Amino acid sequence: MADIRSEIQQLGEFGLIDRIAQKFSRVHAASIKTIGDDAAVIAGSEEVTLVSTDMLLEGVHFDLSYMPLQHLGYKAVVVNVSDIAAMNGTPKQIVMGLGLSNRFSVEAIDLFYEGVRAACANYGVDLVGGDTTSSASGLVISVTIIGTAPREKVTYRSGAKVNDILCVTGDLGAAYMGLQVLEREKQVFLTNPDMQPALERYEYMVGRQLKPEARMDIVHELADLNIVPTSMIDISDGLASELLHLARQSEVGIKIFEDKIPIDNTAYETAIEFKMDPITAALNGGEDYELLFTIGPSDYEKVKNHADIHFIGHLHDNANQHVMISKQGTVVPLKAQGWDHFGR
């Protein structure tokens, strides 16, 4: 955090909006009018428009005691870009709602938008508008993203067919184990504020939690290979939850193999250290923002040697049977544990 502290009310509405607007230069000529009017103006095109929104609430989705504000700004954009990636689209514009309390200084807001700016630059996205207001309690972030795609290339959750192959990008489990490490270090710190956190060993996992990336690279590679996945979803709530989404909307059954699930090595070891089953981190942990997608068997040859795409199972015609074959060969029913906010 910067040493200087300026109060938001000193800037005023014009000042704050100008300060935000100055950080962003336009990527798309189609972003005709960006920040500063009642609505942003985006020129039309021949493609379909994709729209997605995500809300991030302090105390539910992030903890500012270990989440640096610039990472939070970055992540708020990335989780939305990931939704456009999951539709096989190209992200174009975002609008951002921000609810702030007086405990945030102007410098703190600058850090946040520095992260937003970095993510916008990395993914070629224009910030075209928003709403900044005070919040009576915690920090509230809402991002809506707009993307485009040729209509015939959009990948829905509902398009998977029997015998299609289930593919997962990258590795799973690290973001969740990173969160466990951060929570443990926070407790240590609260007990003994002189302790410095020892995060070196856990750097990859912590990075996955604090500064995730969206797999636009995979979207581009699939296009280069002339593959349109039959269905696609991003892994935000955990692999099991996303598999059940695909199964439900495509009306197919799931069969995956435990030994094919790409668990990150350090996450595996850290799960053991935390006395957890590593597969739980991969199946139910979430927040890795990798892509889960399905391809027809005829496309398998094109991607079978891809270093970052893993083939974890396939679809079958019993739409009520969703199972994992364990390393021991036993049949385990798949259950979602991702959406448990309201049950807590």
Place this chain on the structure above:
Amino acid sequence: MADIRSEIQQLGEFGLIDRIAQKFSRVHAASIKTIGDDAAVIAGSEEVTLVSTDMLLEGVHFDLSYMPLQHLGYKAVVVNVSDIAAMNGTPKQIVMGLGLSNRFSVEAIDLFYEGVRAACANYGVDLVGGDTTSSASGLVISVTIIGTAPREKVTYRSGAKVNDILCVTGDLGAAYMGLQVLEREKQVFLTNPDMQPALERYEYMVGRQLKPEARMDIVHELADLNIVPTSMIDISDGLASELLHLARQSEVGIKIFEDKIPIDNTAYETAIEFKMDPITAALNGGEDYELLFTIGPSDYEKVKNHADIHFIGHLHDNANQHVMISKQGTVVPLKAQGWDHFGR
């Protein structure tokens, strides 16, 4: 509130999303894919796309002790439709983020979405997606709206010219005085819970506060009259604040006349009752969601007899001089007091 109470976690994620989706039928063929995927899909067109977002936070923007949930759902849509109206556009789709705590039952959420549905039906808008999550504290609502307009008909805040005429629709001050009445009744109720609120006399003002409407009728009438305003903005923060927005972005000076400002009669009388200057409610009250716009002098003949458009002043070339001529003929500098959230 309904007598039955069902817990959200009994529904589960699928159940809650299905329950919401069932309430909404599609208005626009261009809304190809609505709720239930990573992003909504909207077919492209020849027109420009307008995007706006608004965040409504409990304790800042609304008080559930007197705001019925169905009105809140209605208002959350309307304030966004009003932004599209202010661009001279047509609203088409919304996405809605909702942060809820366990104190809200399924029936309460139903009431909220009943209001959303009613507003969507009234304004011809499709709810095409959203994000529903738990909130650690109050109710959090974020709406992003997408609209369209022919590129040459979009009205920016920056288009006003010297000698243009300042126009205001409807009446001002009632929404703010409605809020004062509701706050007073709440205090009476807190002191003596057996007291029934006496709101009959204040019905219009309370309605303006709890269930505002967006002036899409004016947008359509201006189109019929072949008028494209040179600039336009909706009155959400108060007339003075919006006038200064237009002046700043158009680089012109403002001159308005107190006796031309359309203050609602009951708001006028209630302001006196509250020992307030009625002009303050109109200038700084906000939330009336009327339109402030400018027209070139040559368009004046077309609208001069319109019953619901009022001509409150004009623009001049001293971009640093923004004044109101009082009823007594004195010159009063215009000041914005709308954006004071952070100063409270």
